[in-house]
Amino acid sequence: MNDLSFRRGDAAVIALILAAAISVAAAFALAAVSHGGGAVAEVRRDGELIATLPLSEDARLVVEGGYTNVVVVASGAVCIESSDCPGGDCVRSGRISRPGRALVCLPNRVEVRVVSETAAPYVDAVAS
Amino acid sequence: MNRTRAVTLCAMLTALALALSFAERLIPLEAVVPLPGVKLGLANIVTMFALYQLGARYALAVLVCRCALSSLLWGGPTALWFSLAGGLLALGAMALAKRAKFLSVYGVSLCGAACHNLGQILAAMAVLRSVSVASYLPFLLVVSVFTGLLTGAAASSVFRALSHVPRAEGGEK
Known part of the structure; x- marks a missing residue:
């Protein structure tokens, strides 16, 4: 039976979780910094690229799937303005503009990912 | 504890886990932490109880039943895979962490909370490719430190309160 009171080992677990959080965040920040260039929003459904929207131009895209997401690019940032999916987490995720960030609508299996225009495939950037 | 009692206890625990999943939907956690998808993970207290009281196999049964029923009630098929991915990874991590002598129930709960989030992200990576x-x-990991401590505290007080209850066959002696 494990102890019922907080122990030093538990603090080590907290440190480990925070270290993991920081290193994942750092990996994504590094990948974003090493790119530079104008940012574009890639809209994917089921992993398939359906649109590429430069963040420099205002745009509006309706993504139909099992549900309907309205993706809006305005003043250099992209957001999912409205959605009829259950939960609406994608809408509440707000506006993003930094490369490496993503908006996700899981019920509709849609992902809006900000990448830099000149970027090599993002997967490689993270792995390297 | 004979088999019938164990199965009955599992059914009650599944019902309790479902009730807790429902109750935590009523807590507007997103008002405090503005991150979508953040949950307290109260049902994890039940998983921990089953793990300690009945052993990993019964905890697995409770977990799978809870995920299946909650996806029927609220989520749908996608939600089932997500809660299973998170739940199974969390249970596996907790079963391992439970063996570590230098961890208390807090450490076990923290491992569960972090791995639950990890499992859900892995599922999201698979679905979205x-x-x-x-x-x-x-x-999510930073938030899981707080939710893990909270469910750890809850589990700790539950175990304290039930310390006079004899432990089941297959559970921790």
């Missing part, structure tokens, strides 16, 4: 979903993981 994308790596960048993982950029969300650091936020």
Whole structure:
């Protein structure tokens, strides 16, 4: 039976979780910094690229799937303005503009990912 | 504890876990932490109880039943895979962490909370076939420290209160 009171080992677990959080965040920040260039929003459904929207131009895209997401690019940032999916987490995720960030609508299996225009495939950037 | 009692206890625990999943939907956690998808993970207290009281196999049964029923009630098929991915990874991590002598129930709960988020992100990466979903993981991990401590405290007081109850066959002696 494990102890019922907080122990030093538990603090080590907290440190480990925070270290993991920081290193994942750092990996994504590094990948974003090493790119530079104008940012574009890639809209994917089921992993398939359906649109590429430069963040420099205002745009509006309706993504139909099992549900309907309205993706809006305005003043250099992209957001999912409205959605009829259950939960609406994608809408509440707000506006993003930094490369490496993503908006996700899981019920509709849609992902809006900000990448830099000149970027090599993002997967490689993270792995390297 | 004979088999019938164990199965009955599992059924009650499943019902309790479902009730807790429902109750935590009523807590507007997103008003405090503005991250979508953040949950307290109260049902994890039940998983921990089953793990300690009945052993990993019964805890697994309770977990799978809870995920299946909650996806029927609220989520749908996609939600089932997500809660299973998170739940199974969390249970596996907790079963391992429970063996570590230098961890208390807090440490076990923290491992469960962190791995639950990790499992959900891995599921999201698989569904979306994308790596960048993982950029969300650091936020979830930081939150999981707080939710893990909270459910750890809850589990700790439950175990304290029930310390006079004899332990089941297959559970921790």
